[in-house]
Amino acid sequence: MRFLVGYTATPAGADALALGVRLARAPGAELDIVLVLNGGERATLTPTDPGYDRLLLETAEGWLAEALTLVPAGMSVHTHLEHADSFTQGLLHAAARLHSNLIVVGAATHGLLGRFAIGSVASGLLHSSPVPVALAPEGTRVMGTDETIGRVTCAVGTKPGADGLLAAGIRLARRMDAQLRLVSLVAIDHPGADEHTVALAADHAQAVLDFATENLMDGLEVTASVASGSSIEQAVRGLHWDPTEVALVGSSRLAQPHRLFLGSIAAKMLRELPVPLIVVPRDFALTVEE
């Protein structure tokens, strides 16, 4: 598997890199560290200056070299400088060129309106990426890069048709040699959500568990549970989270009907999640093949 880290020399970039390194500890994995600079194609009223551009290039190379020092010896790693009109676009181009299986970015932006946990970059990716996107929460870097991924939690939702997400979870857990946990998140105060829904969710989780058990290779542990609360946030809070785990969520699978706004659900989860979140696009199955 090839992991692409969207890097900036900021705390958020360090978060992304830390998560990328941990993911890339899986056997046979490769890591690409990509730094996106503004492309010359972009319209500016400020005249471009070759001297400044050159200095910027040198600085960016310095940043990438610094990033490399955080990568443990022996890991297969490449750095790339990409020029694009936006960070999002640059990452998508690089991901396509490098045949990446996953894009990792730092999720936290604490700007003036800093209570939103998902920045414009993450949001742009979540609405356009053909490959899964991992959001490293603020502070991921503090944990370091030594731990591998211990458990993969798949938020499968109660709607049918989560097979794609499930397949991604299974594949990732196998790759990482991690446990797999299947979770149904149920928000009680949503219209139409009641005891019956919770029961349905439990049934569904059981069905999913059976499916996963059948499809797992030997030696992998798989569990299933239902998490409920008055809101998605509370349901997420109610679960126990292992520091070394990652959460998988399908893009739009979790939402209730007519609540398909991906960003808001992902943001809700992310705000509560103490662990990285990986958002898997609907048609990811094409890209998860190695």
Next chain:
Amino acid sequence: MTQQINARVVVDQKAGGISTKGLSAGSVGLVGAVIIGISCIAPAYTLTGALGPTVAEVGLQLPAIFVAGFIPMLLVALGYRELNKAMPDSGTSFTWATRAFGPWIGWMAGWGLIAATVVVLSNLAGIAVDFFYLMLSQIFGNSAEIAGLAGNPFINVGTCLVFILIATWISYRDMQTTQKVQYWLVGFQLIVLVGFGIMAFVHIANGSAFDPTPVSLSWFNPFAVTSFSAFAAGLSLSIFIFWGWDVTLTMSEETKGSRSTPGRAATLTVIIVMVLYLFVAIAAVSFAGVGGVGVGLGNPEIQGNVFFALAGPALGPFAVLMSIAVLSSSAASLQSTFVSPARTLLAMGHYGALPPAYAKVSPRFFTPGYATIASAVVAAGFYTIMRFVSEDVLWDTITTLGMMICFYYALTAFACVWYFRLQWFATVRNAFFTFVFPLIGGIILTVLFCTTLVDSMDPNYGSGSEIFGLGLVFVLGMAILLIGVVIMIVQSQVRPAFFRGETLSLAAPRYGEE
């Protein structure tokens, strides 16, 4: 292992296509280059700021001075282009003068550039404030009260600081408008200025002009200017009106299409701007005359910002368009001007001529963040002090600015001559572009600088503001240069490496050498 990884990084980046996509390779077409050029010159802002002070010096010979002012600008810009080709560096004048003349002169050249741009930033913001309140009053039914708010120093300074803050924010985050918006901004500016000229002539034809003055050939005769002092002062002001044009020449590597595109862009830009300047200048003088009362261009009350006074009488109900044009022109110019001091400060930090903090590049926005904020703070402080010290802050800042431009442009021109001294006569082209042109340009600017400096000692110079019996412009110019010298000496004690030539060395390449 780390070394292996690093080695691979280098290979990867070569293969990663930096050279093809990102930087130098074709990005700006002919129209784009012309748009950037005009936007940097900012004709609406420049004219409103420079028309009055120039008329004060040369009277009716305004058109002649505008044409003459272009000559030294062109000569220096040609040298600038040679240096930029040989040593592309974000420090521009600072780096080049250091390479040619050593750290001390190089430092002062950088200082001159920073001072000039900081002064123009404060002037730009000041003009924007005037027009902001004028626009508000025009929108709310020509209430003189609102327009008068700009005259209250506290409101004025407060608004100005807000404008500078916004401009800094935009520069720091490197926010850019789309190409379409840029075309509209520049196009609108040109249309309004042409409209102003046409309306002025319509008023003259109808007999409703303020002080109809028949156009005469003598307006184009620079020798009709009464004294050399006036001529020199007018010239240094008209260098300001073309300031920014040189970027079209140095965008050479970025323009796409044939190799002749940059030259064509620069030529086209200067033709458009020159025609526009002459047309508007002639229209303004014909319409309002150079008398000292009312909206006459000789009236010291309006000279710092003439369109502020002329827009109403000439454009009538459409005067608000002029306010919008000048405001948008100032905004675009603020944005492109902010880049200059920030990049030079960055280079000075980078080479150890200033504290290393100035060399910081924002890892999120890829702008010289610290240097940008530092320039903004200084520009804001400068404007605040000037607003309370000067009788006519806009006028005095423009005159000081002209002097500062002469100072660092002259140093840059001489740096070109001296840097290329071993290859002057290698080719005929070199003889002109690295020797004759920049040398003449440098000498003209030096003469202008000295003349302005000496004349401005007179307390009646410029707007007539004075300190200790000396003209404010003189005091300002000297203070700025002396502060530069003091900071330089302090830096030479704190950070001697640069001043020993360890970070940027002297050089004089032979023909064909790098």
